[in-house]
Amino acid sequence: MPWRPRTMGAALLALPLLAAVPAVAGEVPDRAGAPAAQLYVAPWGDDAWPGTEGRPFATPARAQQAVRALADGGEGGDEGASARGEVIVHLRGGTYRLDRPLDFDGTAGDSGAGGHRVVYQAYGFGTPRQERVTLSGGREVTGWEPAGGGLWRAEVGDLDTRQLYVDGRRAPRAAAREVPELHPTEAGFVTESTAPQEWERPGDVELVHTFADSYSEGRCGVASVRGDATGTEVVMDQPCHRRARDIYAELYGADNGQGLIPPTAVENDPSFLPERPGSWYLDRSEPGRHVLYLNGRPRGGVVAPVLERLVTGRGTAGEPLHDLALRGLEFTEAGWTAPSGPDGFPHIIGTWYYTGEDPTAQEAATMPAALSFSGARDLSFEGNRFTRLGASALELAGRTRDIEIRANTVEDVSGGGFHVQSADEDPAAAPRGIEVVDNWVHHAGRDYRGSWGILLNQTHDSLIAHNEVAHIPYSGIAHLNVAGDGTTTGGLRITDNLVHHTNSVLIDGGGIYGNGPQGPSFEEGALVERNVVHHADGPAATAAEYPPYALYPDDGGDMVTYRDNVLFANQASVGGVAPRGIRFEGTFLDDESAYWWEGDGEQVEFAGSTRLSPLAPRADCRARPACAAVLDGAGLLSPRR
Template sequence: MDDTEPQAASPTTELPRGNRLHVAPWGDDTWPGTLDRPLATPGGALRVVRSRTPAPDGGDVVVSFRAGTYRLDEPWVLGAHPGDSGADGHRVIYQAYGYGTDHAEEAVLSGGRPVTGWIPDPGGVWRAEIGPLEPRQLYVDGRRAERASLRPGIPGNVTTTETGYVTDSVLPQSWHDPASIEFVHTGVNPWSEARCPVAEITGDAASTTITMAQPAFRHARDLYAARFHGELAAANGERGSLGVPASAENSASFLTEPGTFALDRSTPGHHVLHYLPRPGEDPEHTEFVVPVLDELLVGAGTEDRPLHDVVLRGLTFRHAGWTAPGGPGGFAHYHGNTYHDGGPLERVTVADGMAELAVPGRPALVPSAVRFTSATRITLHGNRFTGLGAGAIGFSGPGGDNTVTGNLVEDVSGAAVSLDRTAGVRVEDNLIHHTGREYHGTPAVWIADCHHVTVARNEIHHVPYSGIVVIGGDRTARVRIEDNLVHHTMTVLADGGGIYLAGPQGTCYADGTLVRGNVVRDTLTPYNFGLYTDYGAAWVTVLGNVVHRADAPIVLRVTPPLENVAFVGNFWDDHPAGDDDPPAGVLHAANTVLPAGDFDQALAAHPAGAAILSAAGRRGG
């Protein structure tokens, strides 16, 4: 998309009418914000909104963005300033020009920068210097390019040491720019994937020593120091320690697949991108973009003065990154949308003493490109979130009456929606797919210790871990997971589900978590459950759902045991293990097992099953 947009065909010379402002890439922040003399940036629009007095006829403040790409130099921040929020029952609305009509324009808020000056090497690889930038993503003509990788991560016979690895292969000594290489440990726990940077590679004619960056390697070794006993020891094999990496990423030496890239950081301040082009690409007519901002929009009120009554609609948020995992701390994934950043660890015993795991006392949260804290009556509607290097949308802290509806979230490295220790959020009618592109353990939707949250009528698909995760806690109450269509989850990792719940979910069935009317299909990798109530889940009602093509539809026996969990009126294609004798604390009643071979036909022929199927998923989508 061009960064410029021609002026309107029929410009007006009026000053801004009422509370209407306009922004365009060809505008100027010294202009008044009329249609023919628009502002140029979101920051310029915010400055005018803050300075305006209410129009005589009142009404919402509406800021319309004309078509084009708005490249942000810093995150767009809405805070506790009175002018950032709505007033007197009215809202501040930021929208694409023409929103709600057939002529809506595409306005892109981008945290990226174009990369030019590519120089082809004789071997076919292109190079471009990008100064001190350290991007983990590269977008080529709008497509996410994969980082160059090598499998297995370390060749030869490998021994793990306190500081890294030793191998009898000398090949790693030839790898270009070893300090930019990152080892990826997939399934170190079945639900986890860690990333640890290399510090140095040395060796001789007989062996190679790989020294890992600290504290990343220490954090990972401490976190994944599990102990298994008895049957679990046999089932987990080498799991229970960091082990040998599954793959290595980000060296020009790994550039063998067209369309992949690597970042060379060997010369401080003069980092170089290497890209192996696909057939038909040429450096003069191919658009390259790297993210330079970790956040695009931050809405941060305070408990005394929350941000409120703000609407974002019809906008596209694109090209944010997250550089922290490439630093010395790496990325030691814990569970879901959390990771271990070096805080205290606790050891817990599970599975009747057959396993001991390390648990972070206060795990860190994978960030979101658009995040809100201490916010109420925030509406995100009809937006697109794409090409993001961490999560897309996040809410945390005090809040209420927030809605995330009708959005498209695709091609993001982390979660689509993250709700952490917050309240009063509705996530409805969104299309969410191809999330967790880089951090495979992140679910599409993450809900941790929240109350009065509804996730309804969304379609979620192609996720490397679970589709929807609800983690209980002291605040958890009245969470509703209803009428979602969730399919093609667990595409990479294991021990999860289409919908996953763990921990206490309330104090009684009335204020517990309700999982109702969802259709869960194609939960892919081994050892998963379509609807997974795990680790002491309590006060959960699983009512009238459909599960098809999972490793198992549900689980009845976990450690700590389920308490006050009811499975009633569901349809699935296999008998859950132990359903003829459910444990104490579990109600299993009136569930229907349909033949797996012609499940769809049998479900369609059953009035209740057909009604569940027809109601699941987005409305009008």
Template structure:
């Protein structure tokens, strides 16, 4: 390939025939090594027969088939020795098998200490492989969920002391130190939390994962690391599942595709189409730092913490000065005119797709993204990215604070005609910044968001989005339904959002359709000709930075029929979602 790209006179195609390609290393595409298209032509990797009825099914996998299963110690369970394999996911016959878990995370009467927890229950002392156990803290902030490993369990007949791994627990105690004013949302995991102005999401874990002692639910698994270098997978089959016939795959690689370029030498004119990308993982949360989620796909990995005041000194949250991001299993940095068309991204253990760095004019069109531990797609910086006609659902399977799509500090990004559903946090998050300008969120269908966490929405924006309405963010023609958990805003402009036009959208069955008073306040935000099913708070006396005009409140009961009877509302409904065919490139000439 590299020997031919310099003299291209037509597109150069690589056809992959049907099958599963188990990679030993990521597919590395380098802008300085001859992997780009040249002379106005592209390098295209595609499934054989792409775009025709003869298109073959091609899976690019970062996994390993697990064999050698024998009956295990737990009744009905099976075990397989896997050497030094580290994995947080297991896929059985194409299905994600959850890790075995226990809820609540610690039985008995629990007290938090500086190093972990004390309980009056002796049960944790019998848990197998205690250092492999991970505690999960949902609603540690309303929009966050943290994970920390256990370091040691000791005790006697009267009590048990559980010590958590460091530095994760010390960091967590520093990070999740928030003071609130007034009532807060009631967490389903912490039913009394709204009664106390001090939010303590670390009061006790919501669940514990990954011990053979928890292996009671069919279809779940455990990775036992108690013997270094001789790890053992345990799996409890579903009824009727025959282990002799099952295909069981664990991820080995953390990257499937790595595309690298620089501003001077970008990776450019490369297309991937008609392929399926599966079975890549991410194991950093297993380490001593845990996974301390902060916001969206960002987490705290150490370093300076800053206090952000929320209400004139009476409330604050603590945030990392330099947060890290959940990586993507397919990632591009410094990419220009890279296109992902009509691919499938599924059974992935981090984020699915990431574009970062000084890229431009990239396209993610017509893809199906599902069953992903983190976000479907993250665009950080860059210019001219086009995200269209994608079906995105059941993402954030493991890291519940992950939005489906996140656009951060980017310019001229278009997110249009996508369908997004079944997301544990927000559907689309747009984070402004110094370089942000001209982002368009247009005619998407977004439903069943906020299925786990709170304080988000179907579409969520924060920060300055430009310098004027002309180069700010436009949110137009989207349909947002079923924003599920308490304390959410279907269409959420938050934390100093500025230069935003919200026009001709539909919001139905959210806790609250929009919010007008936030800290820092909204500046130059206009809500125009929208439809929703509730009267927004403060709509009669909006703050000075907000303009409302032509918005309609339709009755909750009969909302759909009332919307359909309104010509403008019916037009919005008809246009939202994947209503247009994907614009796939021409097949070109095969090699």
């Protein structure tokens, strides 16, 4: 998918919410009032048992087999249950370590039937006795031995990972305390420093390039290091270095002739381990006999991700995956190792980076997610937690429609939160009827810091409402139309969200970021209404010259109405690139300037703005009933989970 950098840049239909199934363990009716077929899974169960409450299955995969048998007309679980009604799989509390993704297929009996649903949920979901259920793609690391110098080691076979979790918390990769002054060349970098010659395993080292005044942060590996007492040459992995050089020369016109700024971080060498307690390094030098090193004795459990995806779902145009719900589950400890290869991670923006088999081509790909669905309709993700993940949390691709993402929590993920996008320029393939409501998305982008909290790209008639999106190193909420055609998107509402503390690392973005035409007219375009955005305030060193914006209609933004939003304590309230038809109505903000990088903003209309006190904007808002109502109404509908 091509991306054009920097030079590119309200009456809507009400969307009905999906009904919920009564959440109790025991005999419950389905939505039509018929008894539900019920299956049970427990860590202490046995896959040879019948899946009843007293004799549950041991794995979700075995329960899925029973669900498919019901769809074929067989029986499972409670005696006499049939697939004509709701099918509920109750998972008892505990951790289920998956050896492969749970794969739902619209052609294999995983869908509901006759308007009924298949539900996988935590035991007691929605009640005070709901049990904690964790689906993990990780592997426990044991057999730790002292390695000298305060380090500990464990042999881990062929394990490969870019994340490690110690006592339930993300442990940092080993990183250099100081970054040598490296100057780009076609093959890599040169420096007068001899420090790179002290790297013990240069082929494992990774250089990070953070374009703080823009929207990209790339990563490429080192191939080799050579030098003498006068200096060092660092030869980089290809094609990553070539692609990164070309990308960033186009994006930023780097004056060094090679397109790359010097690296801002150097990671992943055993010589860096002593510099930070709790850091780790994986020695992969001997195939099949990898060794994991940790600075400090591991006193809690240590888990490394193994699976890239935990749950997948797919269907076809004729047989979509449908009427499936996942509720009250924790999805954790999935990884993503592709950036460790020679392709690296030449990041573009958000979820996109360059890859492909042709090393001379720039082919865009998207970061994976732990849960991934395409060709699906009438799905529900409710009350789940996505945490300790090595890429993004949940993605919905083309030909998905009528999907509810409600009351979930996303925290501590390497990539973004919820990503919904089409890979097809056919408007019929665009996702439709997507509802992202009452979710708490925070501390995303832990490794890939150009990630978005919530992304909707090329969607129709969709809703982002009452979410709290916070502590994101790039933009909080993004609504895009990268196809550049107003017929490929429309009918989006972004309303009553609380967005704060964004752009802490990359500042060419904002609290709520939009790009491209959002519909053929204002009536069919995007409505951004009654949101509160504060502390979109990037790195202090560059923000005064080039700040992020609370509301950011970027390159070619068109047919967007911003109404009754409250903006304060941001480095800038409103700005963007070459906006077209944009309307601001009834905005409460603590600054009055709007800045357009390209174009003079003649098609941007401002009406009814109210200036808040820059010294005490929140208190001033509280004193104004209309402003206070927006402040009180934005954010989560339910308590933080």
